[in-house]
Amino acid sequence: MSQSSNASHEQSAVASAIDAFRRGDPVCVHDADDREGETDLIYPAAAMTPSAVARLRNDAGGLICVALGHDVAETFELPFLQDTLDHPATGDHDLTYDERSSFSLPVNHRDTDTGITDEDRSLTIRELAAAATAPEETDFAATFRSPGHVNVLRGAPNLLADRRGHTELGLALARAAERSPAVVVCEMLDDDTGEALAPADAATYAEAHGLPFVEGRQLVERLA
Structure with missing residues (x-):
């Protein structure tokens, strides 16, 4: 493939991803081979349904998290989880790919029951997306309780200029698609090996299900 053809292909991949997000798909x-080396299945949080939660459980298999934009997290006064826990295990994380974890509080919406069912988790996720659209109008503590079954992640202040994890890649997609700054991320795992799904296999899955597959590098180059 020529350089110009490759650039056109990459631009098309990013455009397809933005269009999918705009539709709620x-x-x-x-992300990158020299980072986590994982593929995440990422949704706009506002589009989350019980069947979408089931798809994440069955087709992806990793941890279902909601990434919120930095300004939203600041408005809600959401801490980094490791800063709230007084335990030796919250000390040095020894992460090979980042300076710190993006995890904040795990939450349930107050209208849920146990919080773990597909119905409950989809409700919590959609309500997080709604809250992220107008954070100044949301009483977070009155709307959500913690601990819960939906892990919240805090996006970096300048997104891809600061950090290039799935949290920021997903939020950059949401911004480009003019969606709420709230996205669902879930790692895709290999049922046979128990390891992260190989990028080639993730690309095959995407093609089989009519989903865009995009490299983090491509998003960084066009959305940072």
């Missing part, structure tokens, strides 16, 4: 995003 999921996208497969591989």
Whole structure:
């Protein structure tokens, strides 16, 4: 493939991902071989339904999280989880790919029961998306309780200029698609090996299900 053809292909992949997000459809995003080396199935949080939660459980298999934009997290006064826990295990994380974890509080919406069912988790996720649209109008503590079954992640202040994890890649897609700054990320795992799904296999899954597959590098180059 020529350089110009490759550039056109990559631009098309990013455009397809943005269009999918604009419609409320999921996208497969591989971060980088020299980072986590994982592909996440990523949805706009506002589009989350019980069947979408089931798809994440069955087809992806990783941890279902909601990434919120930095300004939203600041408005809600959401801390980094490791800063709230007084335990030796919250010390040095020894992460090979980042300076710190993006995890904040795990929450349930107050209208849920146990919080773990597909119905409950989809409700919590949609309500997080609604809250992220107008954070100044949301009483977070009155709307959500913690601990819960939906893990919240905090996006970096300048997104891809600061950090290039799935949290920021997903939020950058949401911004480009003019969606709420709230996205669902879930790692795709290999049922046979128990390891992260290989990028080639994730791309095959995406093609089989009519989903865009995009590399983190492509998103960084066009959305940072």
